[in-house]
Amino acid sequence: MSHEFKLPIIDISAFTTDSNSRTAKLKAAKQIYEACQEEKIKYSIANEDYARGYQRLGENVTRYQKDWHEALDFYKPIPRTHPLVLKNLPLRGENQWPKNPPEFRAVFSEYIDYMLKLGAQVMSAIALGLGLEENYFEKFLEESFWVMRVIGYPDLRNVADKDRIGVSCGEHTDYGCLTFLNQDNTKGSLQVQTKDGNWINAEPLYGSFVVNIGDMLNVWTNDVYKSTLHRVIHKGDSYRVSVPFFYEPNYDAKIEPLEPCLQIDPVKHHEPVVYGEHLLKKVSTNFEIIES
């Protein structure tokens, strides 16, 4: 347990590659946000499935308030023959890889492969920690879904028109298993809520990820591991960049409280849930503004 941050820390250093390549990702991400508006807008989510691609400042919404960030979002590709595509449901599109900077796609593709391995590894450790077989989660993860967001945050203090603007990223829990947050060195922006309801900063530690528990792990563990409520309030001169990687179960995985967790507390706090259905419900409210 870290006393400085009052947050649990998992040491994955034996598994990580050099942190210079992580820096390359953040550099490529910063470059894309420095690119002019005409370049970014080419990749608008409106070209695709309203999920993959570029979202303008304020386009993403949390709890009916516009989030003051811009982002390039990528999702696991779904084949054209997938039942979802045939039903014309969201998340059916192609990822839109920026052409500028030219190395963007290669850098992040390598990153995604690496993060998928890391996610599986941490899930094996969690299985052991819960008293399950090391490979217990494999069947739920063999085609694990993933989402990667490359997010840019301007200074919230410079918003001219405050109409329905919330914060940089409104409070929420993430949807899946584990989120690996690769943030730049901006301090005091990312916050997590503690069990007693207080907000504390999750400050960047060089070469580390902040790891959030997602909703599916919350259901699996019947609240033994709570999904972390977090938010971003970026009031600072710097332009903050953060690249969360969401490591998720198979799209059609049925998640329900696990036996060892029911031995701790026999009351089931969650109904079984199919991950893909949970995801679609959440994504569909990400752009919802209630008109008054």
Ligand SMILES: O=C(O)CCC(=O)C(=O)O
């Ligand atoms: O910017 C961050 O570090 C967090 C972003 C986040 O929580 C999200 O996209 O779900």
Ligand SMILES: [Fe+2]
């Ligand atoms: Fe999040």
